[in-house]
Amino acid sequence: MNFTALRINGTNVYSGGSANGIPLAVDYIIPASTTRTVNYLDFSDEILSRNHTVVWTFADATAKTQNLNLFASNQQDCLTINTSGAAINPTTPTRLVGLTIQNTCGQDIGMTSLTMSWAGEPARRLDRSIILDTDGSNTYNSNNASGVPVDFGTNDLYLRNEDSAKAITYFQFNNSITPGLEFTLSFTMGDGNTKSVTFTPNTQAQYLTVNTASASIGGSGSRDLLGITVTNSGLNPISWITTTVSWAPTAPARLMQILRVNGANRWTGSVASGTNINNTDIAIPASTTYAINYLRFNSNMSGRTFSITFYMQDGSSKTISGIAPP
Secondary structure: OOEEEEEEOOEEEEEEEEOOOOOOOOOOOOOOOOOOOEEEEEEOOOOOOOOEEEEEEOOOOOEEEEEEOOEOOOHHHOEEEEOOOOEEOOOOOOEEEOEEEEEOOOOEEEEEEEEEEEOOOOOOOEEEEEEEEOOEEEEEEEEEOOOOOEEOOOOOEEEOOOOOOEEEEEEEEOOOOOOOOOEEEEEEEOOOOEEEEEEOOEOHHHHEEEEOOOOEEEOHHHOEEEOEEEEEOOOOOEEEEEEEEEEEOOOOOOOEEEEEEOOEEEEEEEEOOOEEEOOOOEEEOOOEEEEEEEEEEOOOOOOOEEEEEEEEOOOOEEEEEEEOOO
8 A cells, every 4th residue: 555645735745656654755835823734645545444653854854743543443342233123124024124333432443344144044145234334325235145254345334433323224135034033243343353243133023012001891791802002112113913812711602803903993703712813914103002992702701811912024923911801
């Protein structure tokens, strides 16, 4: 790598190709009580993670040394990878979303490659990574098996110390992500060190909160289970696609007939306790609560205890047991 240009106050005062540590002939006059801006020092190759020393030599043979220590040492200690919001995208299940990266040190850091690893599934490939940094969005196309690095080439990631957290827009794979699959994400830093984190993406069921505190039996003939709400606590939509409702005692026999959610009938029919029903898909937006207006049965349901299992679009499920309305 060579030093190729020095620009001061809008004028190139040096152009060429000098190696590291070679003095340059620069004749530049700064009038008394005057400030000049060093617009840039230009190099023939990227200088991410390199610190520099500049020695300014004056006409009277005195010198001034300036250390440009822009980048942190042990850069891996400065990188925070936040996976708490990691999830499978509900509308594009080949995409892993919800991760962020941040520089938490007082100096800049850079990353030159990433590696995504997972156990088993030898046919799975990482196809694309879109990551934000100081300069904007960066797209890295690949076709990599588990544990194979994605080299950033001439488009290394750069995080200034003053930056807020930057989103990893998504990691895209060649097939749908298996719920419960564990990943290890590693970044190789500009100084050659590595930062890694192991995580399992949150499932849609983990973001589904079911509140049964106000559950009651009511409606005409005490046929309705009332007062239950469902909330999506995540940052992405989730979809509830089938349901199993059980109750005890089962005698005398009762049949469930209607599931009504958010003001609309999502299923009608006639099934016994423990039967899985294929309700209309119920998409719950992020940070949204829907009322289960009622579960309606064919006769009085007083004195029974209920269990409800919610099956989600990504294959995950959540069971709420011991619902015992007063």
